[in-house]
Amino acid sequence: MNDMADDIGLLNRPAHELAALIRSGEISAVAVTEASLARIEALNPTVKAFLTVTPDLALEAAKATDDALARGEELGPLAGVPIAIKDNLCVDGVLCTCASKILDGYRAVYDATVVERVKAVGMPIVGKTNLDEFAMGSSTENSAFFVTHNPWDLSKVPGGSSGGSAAAVAARMAPLALGSDTGGSIRQPASFCGITGLKTTYGRVSRYGLVGYGSSLDQVGALAADCVDAALLTAVIAGQDPRDTTSADVPVPDYVGELTGDVTGLRVGIVRELMGEGIDPEVRESVLTVARALEGMGASTGEASIPHIDYALPVYYLIGPAEASSNLARFDGMRYGHRTKERAADHIEMYSRTRAEGFGPEVKRRIMTGTYALSAGYYDAYYLKAQKVRTLLRLDVEAALGQFDVLLSPTTPLTAFGIGELVNDPIAMYMADICTFAANLAGVPGLSVPCGFTKAGLPIGAQFTGRAFEEGTILRVGDAYQRATSHHTSLPGLLGAGG
Amino acid sequence: MIPVSVTRDDVAHVARLARLAMSEQELDQMHGYFEAILEHFAKLAAVDTEGVEPTSHPLARANVTREDCVTEPMDRTKLLANAPLADGECFLVPQIMEDE
Numbered sequence: 249m250n251d252m253a254d255d256i257g258l259l260n261r262p263a264h265e266l267a268a269l270i271r272s273g274e275i276s277a278v279a280v281t282e283a284s285l286a287r288i289e290a291l292n293p294t295v296k297a298f299l300t301v302t303p304d305l306a307l308e309a310a311k312a313t314d315d316a317l318a319r320g321e322e323l324g325p326l327a328g329v330p331i332a333i334k335d336n337l338c339v340d341g342v343l344c345t346c347a348s349k350i351l352d353g354y355r356a357v358y359d360a361t362v363v364e365r366v367k368a369v370g371m372p373i374v375g376k377t378n379l380d381e382f383a384m385g386s387s388t389e390n391s392a393f394f395v396t397h398n399p400w401d402l403s404k405v406p407g408g409s410s411g412g413s414a415a416a417v418a419a420r421m422a423p424l425a426l427g428s429d430t431g432g433s434i435r436q437p438a439s440f441c442g443i444t445g446l447k448t449t450y451g452r453v454s455r456y457g458l459v460g461y462g463s464s465l466d467q468v469g470a471l472a473a474d475c476v477d478a479a480l481l482t483a484v485i486a487g488q489d490p491r492d493t494t495s496a497d498v499p500v501p502d503y504v505g506e507l508t509g510d511v512t513g514l515r516v517g518i519v520r521e522l523m524g525e526g527i528d529p530e531v532r533e534s535v536l537t538v539a540r541a542l543e544g545m546g547a548s549t550g551e552a553s554i555p556h557i558d559y560a561l562p563v564y565y566l567i568g569p570a571e572a573s574s575n576l577a578r579f580d581g582m583r584y585g586h587r588t589k590e591r592a593a594d595h596i597e598m599y600s601r602t603r604a605e606g607f608g609p610e611v612k613r614r615i616m617t618g619t620y621a622l623s624a625g626y627y628d629a630y631y632l633k634a635q636k637v638r639t640l641l642r643l644d645v646e647a648a649l650g651q652f653d654v655l656l657s658p659t660t661p662l663t664a665f666g667i668g669e670l671v672n673d674p675i676a677m678y679m680a681d682i683c684t685f686a687a688n689l690a691g692v693p694g695l696s697v698p699c700g701f702t703k704a705g706l707p708i709g710a711q712f713t714g715r716a717f718e719e720g721t722i723l724r725v726g727d728a729y730q731r732a733t734s735h736h737t738s739l740p741g742l743l744g745a746g747g
Numbered sequence: 748m749i750p751v752s753v754t755r756d757d758v759a760h761v762a763r764l765a766r767l768a769m770s771e772q773e774l775d776q777m778h779g780y781f782e783a784i785l786e787h788f789a790k791l792a793a794v795d796t797e798g799v800e801p802t803s804h805p806l807a808r809a810n811v812t813r814e815d816c817v818t819e820p821m822d823r824t825k826l827l828a829n830a831p832l833a834d835g836e837c838f839l840v841p842q843i844m845e846d847e
Contacts, residue, residue: 354829355828355829357821357822357825357826357829358821450805450806451805451806451808464803464804464805490813493808493811494804494806494808494811496806496808556794558790559790559791559794561787562787562788562790562791563791565784565787565788566788573765577766580766581831582831582838582840583826583829583830583838584829584830584831585829585831586831587831587832591841592841592843593843594843595840595843596766597768598841598843599766600763600766600767600768601768603765603766603767603768604767604768604769607767612767612777613777613780615765615767616758616761616762616765616767616777616781617781617784619761619764619765620753620757620761620781623761623764630788632801633791633792633794633796634791635801635802635803636794636796636799636800636801636802637791637794637796637799638801638802639796639799639800639801639802640794640796640799642802642805674780675783675784675787689802689805690805691805691806716805
């Protein structure tokens with residue numbers, strides 16, 4: 249596939265169209281995968297979305313899909329569609345660094361359940377994407393290896409922590425990607441990069457093989473060109489897994505079947521607290537156009553309230569780091585990963601040097617605050633208090649979702665900021681996620697869809713939050729909105745005239 | 748009661764608990780960060796949580812069990828391949844005690 253113009257046209261299609269072309273035999277899965285790999289080769293040196301590219305693994309899977317089709321086997325709805333995987337998810341035999349020096353050179357020894365599932369439906373894995381180290385950050389600048397650039401404006405961050413996955417899909421280097429979301433890490437980069445991202449209900453998707461950050465908050469989810477693609481990928485990865493006892497025993501509905509385009513009578517609550525101070529006026533206006541569009545389609549809108557949302561940031565930065573300090577205790581340099589070369593007087597010194605050399609500044613900050621919040625004398629004041637306020641926040645969200653079918657808000661208070669702009673002010677960086685924390689703390693699903701552009705040409709995202717296990721409803725609203733608008737089909741200028 | 752300040756010694760103590768070696772400069776920076784983030788944590792003191800149950804987990808699941816069955820262990824060679832130091836059968840760690 250040397251005809252670049254042809255490749256670009258092909259990959260600008262959403263995943264469901266590519267899959268249909270593959271099933272009908274119009275194009276082979278190998279050709280689509282080669283196009284994706286060629287696009288990565290052309291654009292990754294500029295965008296830097298991938299930490300590892302896996303052409304052999306991808307082409308082997310693509311060939312298997314083509315062979316299955318040739319044998320007359322029925323292919324699944326995403327068979328042959330290339331996918332990028334965030335580098336905190338294990339792919340057997342492939343490097344899994346979590347963008348950390350402490351895991352530099354580490355090769356996963358098994359497949360994450362979500363990886364096993366995308367492989368089983370014939371999706372070629374084209375590579376592992378960059379992230380903030382251990383998924384801690386909002387800009388992908390906390391990667392120990394390099395910064396990922398926003399395809400819409402290379403001087404801007406792609407968001408984070410799933411910034412590599414979001415940038416890969418925005419530049420159509422891969423039609424789909426998997427990310428993880430602990431406090432907004434799928435939705436916030438999806439918003440910054442002008443794509444669709446879904447954080448599922450806690451327990452909807454297995455976390456087996458996801459390197460843990462905040463285990464009561466983490467969920468794996470889809471980054472996609474549109475809601476149809478997000479629904480298709482969610483259907484692949486969702487469902488109970490005996491290897492993750494927190495995965496829920498709840499049947500997986502037909503998400504694509506729920507995309508009826510009909511939102512008549514649907515009650516949409518606009519979250520008052522997320523439409524005021526601190527929200528960029530351009531973002532607010534853009535989100536209001538979403539409300540008006542849905543009204544035009546027969547939905548009703550009203551004002552919703554999450555009174556405790558002001559406390560979401562302190563609650564999140566106590567609970568997330570507390571869980572992280574426990575999860576990251578396993579990195580001790582004994583059985584895998586980095587080990588200090590310094591001669592240590594005892595094992596404690598060896599652990600301490602290994603960890604000091606292996607972890608970056610933000611990861612250390614979170615391990616430290618988490619350790620502090622859990623330490624003797626502070627547990628009740630910090631960790632227990634945060635868990636109680638988490639209850640109040642969860643009850644707020646549940647009450648709002650009793651009054652409304654979905655909640656609407658901006659995904660982020662601001663659009664993509666400049667690379668280097670907030671990197672020396674970690675707490676200002678935390679504010680980038682103030683609209684997304686609540687869904688993780690309450691355990692409910694959240695979806696970000698593109699809803700316009702700033703005057704400067706940066707994408708704006710609208711967030712729909714739904715009831716637990718009602719991903720189908722927020723996907724239906726997002727899809728209905730996308731049927732009526734074209735923001736999600738806009739492509740970055742980077743893709744050139746051929747785009 | 749939520750503490751509103753933390754000393755540099757407190758931070759050094761937490762670094763020891765967290766098994767993180769820190770230079771004097773790093774301790775200074777971490778101390779500055781603690782003071783800033785504690786201001787945000789202190790806001791929680793204003794919330795009345797009398798009688799509120801803590802949420803440790805969004806799912807109300809308890810005592811998830813499975814059949815106790817025999818499965819294949821992971822391949823030793825594959826696992827040892829990631830080790831900083833191994834002898835083909837065991838993980839090797841540096842000596843931490845003096846020879847007798």
